[in-house]
Amino acid sequence: MNEPKSISLRSAFIFGLAVLALGLLGGYGFGVNRTESVAVSAGQPEDVDLAPLWRAWEVIDEKFVPASVASTSVVATTTAVANQERVWGMVAGLAASLDDPYTFFLPPDENRQFAEDMSGRFEGVGMEIAVRDKMLVVVTPIKGTPAQRAGIRSGDRILKIDGKSTEALDADAASKMIRGPRGSQVALTMLRDGWTEPREIKVTREVINVPIIETEVRDDVFIIKLMTFTANSPSLFRDALRAFVESGRAHLVLDLRGNPGGYLDAAVDIASWFLPTGSVVVTEDYAGNASNIVHRSRGYDVFNENLKMVILVDRGSASASEILADALHHYKIARMVGTNTFGKGSVQELVEITPDTALKITVARWLGPGGVQIPLDGLKPDTEVKMSEEDFKAKRDPQLDKAIELVTGL
Numbered sequence: 001m002n003e004p005k006s007i008s009l010r011s012a013f014i015f016g017l018a019v020l021a022l023g024l025l026g027g028y029g030f031g032v033n034r035t036e037s038v039a040v041s042a043g044q045p046e047d048v049d050l051a052p053l054w055r056a057w058e059v060i061d062e063k064f065v066p067a068s069v070a071s072t073s074v075v076a077t078t079t080a081v082a083n084q085e086r087v088w089g090m091v092a093g094l095a096a097s098l099d100d101p102y103t104f105f106l107p108p109d110e111n112r113q114f115a116e117d118m119s120g121r122f123e124g125v126g127m128e129i130a131v132r133d134k135m136l137v138v139v140t141p142i143k144g145t146p147a148q149r150a151g152i153r154s155g156d157r158i159l160k161i162d163g164k165s166t167e168a169l170d171a172d173a174a175s176k177m178i179r180g181p182r183g184s185q186v187a188l189t190m191l192r193d194g195w196t197e198p199r200e201i202k203v204t205r206e207v208i209n210v211p212i213i214e215t216e217v218r219d220d221v222f223i224i225k226l227m228t229f230t231a232n233s234p235s236l237f238r239d240a241l242r243a244f245v246e247s248g249r250a251h252l253v254l255d256l257r258g259n260p261g262g263y264l265d266a267a268v269d270i271a272s273w274f275l276p277t278g279s280v281v282v283t284e285d286y287a288g289n290a291s292n293i294v295h296r297s298r299g300y301d302v303f304n305e306n307l308k309m310v311i312l313v314d315r316g317s318a319s320a321s322e323i324l325a326d327a328l329h330h331y332k333i334a335r336m337v338g339t340n341t342f343g344k345g346s347v348q349e350l351v352e353i354t355p356d357t358a359l360k361i362t363v364a365r366w367l368g369p370g371g372v373q374i375p376l377d378g379l380k381p382d383t384e385v386k387m388s389e390e391d392f393k394a395k396r397d398p399q400l401d402k403a404i405e406l407v408t409g410l
Contacts, residue, residue, distance in 0.1 A: 007174045032279040038221055046224035059084070081145050093355065096170075100132035100362050102348050104170045108356045113176060117250035124144060124179040125186065125203045126210075127152060128260040128316075129171050129340075136166040139342060140258040140316030150203045152190070153392075154258060159198050160189035172360075180205050194389060215240050221404045222247055225255040226270075229262025229320040241273060241302075250405045251398070254328075255312040257338060260320025264295065269323055272298040274307075274333045282323045283367040284347050290363075308410040313381055320344035322379055326368040330378075335410075336381040337403045345374035 004209055004258065044050050093104040106114055126145020136158040141147035158166050161177045178186055184205050191198045213236045216223045222244045244252060262280075266327075271281045279298025285295040311325050312332045322341045328334040347364035365373050383406060385399045 007137075040050075057097070061100075072303070087165060089358070091357075091359070095359060095361070097406035101134075101170070102346060103359075103361045104172060105353070106172065106360060110172055110176065111356055111358050112171075114358070122179070123182045123204050123207050125150075126206070126208045127177075128318075129158065129174060130318075130344075131136060131169075132227050136169060136171065138261045139318055142208065143258070144205045144211065145208055146206050150201050152188075152201060152203075153192065154314060155193065158188055159191055160187075162187050163189075182206055200362050203326075212236055213266045215241055215243060217247065217249070217402075219404050219408065220249060221251040221253055221407055222249045223253045223255060224398070225257075226321075227259055229259070229264075229266040229268065229270075231263060232304075233262065234268040235408045237270050243384075250306050250308055251404075252307065252309045252409075253403045253407055254309065254334065255314050255374045255400070255403075256317045256321040256325060257314040257399070259318070259321040260316060260342075261321055261344065264320055264323070267320040267324045268295045269298065271327045273300045273302055274309075274328055275299070275331060279327075279331065280369045281327045282369070283371070284364040284366045285373070286364045292364075307333075308407050310407040311336050312399055312403050313338040313379065314343050314387075314399070315339055315342055315378070317378075320346045322374050323366060323368075326374060326379055329382075330369040335383070336379065337383045337385060337406060338399050339384060339386055340378035340380055341374075343374065343376045343378035345376065 004348050018086055070221050086106040087107065092250060095105045123149045126140070128140050128143040129146035130137060130139050138147075138154055138156040140154045140159065141152045159175065160166060162176070166174055178188070182187060182205055185202055185363065186205065187201050189198050189201055211227050212230055212233055213227065216225075217222050224237070224240045224244070226233065268281050275281070275297035277297060279297040279299075281295045281297055283295070286292055297369070309328070311328060313325055313336055315323065317338075318341065322344060325334075325336055325341065329336055345366045346362045347366060349363045350358050351359045351361060353359050367373055383402060385401060385402045387397075390396075391398055
């Protein structure tokens with residue numbers, strides 16, 4: 001099993017996917033090529049009766065007449081294609097029967113799209129999406145993208161895409177609908193806590209460039225804002241820490257708000273700057289299906305008790321963000337301020353089904369250093385501070401204000 005290939009959100013997002021499914025693409029623990037491929041068995045489980053399936057297939061063959069096809073010759077020419085689509089539908093239904101929003105089948109078109117996402121070539125509106133409680137929700141809009149400029153926020157529910165209901169859509173299918181060529185427009189019917197009725201927001205698609213890290217100093221407090229966990233994040237974070245140390249300051253705020261995750265290895269590396277060698281950062285719990293994998297600090301551990309640190313989190317903090325925040329909080333390195341995180345406590349793996357299709361499947365759970373799974377309703381901050389509608393309009397940031405107040409008082 002290849003530890004560096006395990007990522008904590010859909011790997012496509014790491015390269016800046018315009019709209020992606022958490023888990024993502026959460027997204028959030030995502031192991032690519034943990035197994036190279038799966039041999040498709042021609043046999044069936046001994047304790048499973050597939051007769052109803054084949055009976056349904058026969059009934060479809062005998063009786064189904066597509067309403068949109070007027071010619072039997074046309075039907076004949078599309079039979080092979082239709083049969084293959086039935087197979088993909090069965091596999092998709094099998095995945096859906098697990099009732100897990102992070103497990104789904106990628107037929108050829110979606111699988112090709114995923115490969116393109118990993119290459120970093122995309123155009124869209126710039127937000128991370130996921131399914132929560134059977135509803136399509138925004139995990140976070142990416143900073144500086146059309147989605148953010150349109151006023152879309154973490155936690156917004158997407159009810160319709162160009163007038164089509166999102167009910168029963170998985171995040172990948174919704175992502176495919178939202179994305180499109182630069183300059184084109186998509187209409188999203190949204191619902192937000194505090195709104196009395198849904199509103200339609202039209203967003204013009206662009207080429208999306210995902211920022212990784214920003215730093216600033218406010219009130220003698222050094223602030224590092226980490227937007228995603230990419231392969232480059234550890235080196236960029238190291239540079240930011242160097243600037244922090246060279247500034248001579250002792251107060252640090254790590255802002256993980258709106259960070260939907262990314263490479264697990266990046267989160268472990270960043271945690272290693274604060275933890276001694278061998279400290280458990282997170283464990284992948286495979287529930288007996290495979291040996292658990294424990295990810296431990298590499299022991300850079302350059303800070304002493306003089307460091308005063310606060311971590312900012314919100315509903316858009318998912319996966320690798322939750323892993324990092326949970327570890328530093330567990331070892332009392334930092335306090336958490338903000339609102340509950342997303343609650344992405346599972347690991348996904350991409351398994352090849354055929355050369356042009358794949359199954360993204362939940363294979364493990366994230367366990368924090370204390371051996372407890374990241375809660376489904378997210379990590380709870382030590383100090384809760386919400387952002388009101390008025391705060392957004394006035395461009396106030398009471399969460400950061402509180403973090404600065406607390407860290408300077410430690």
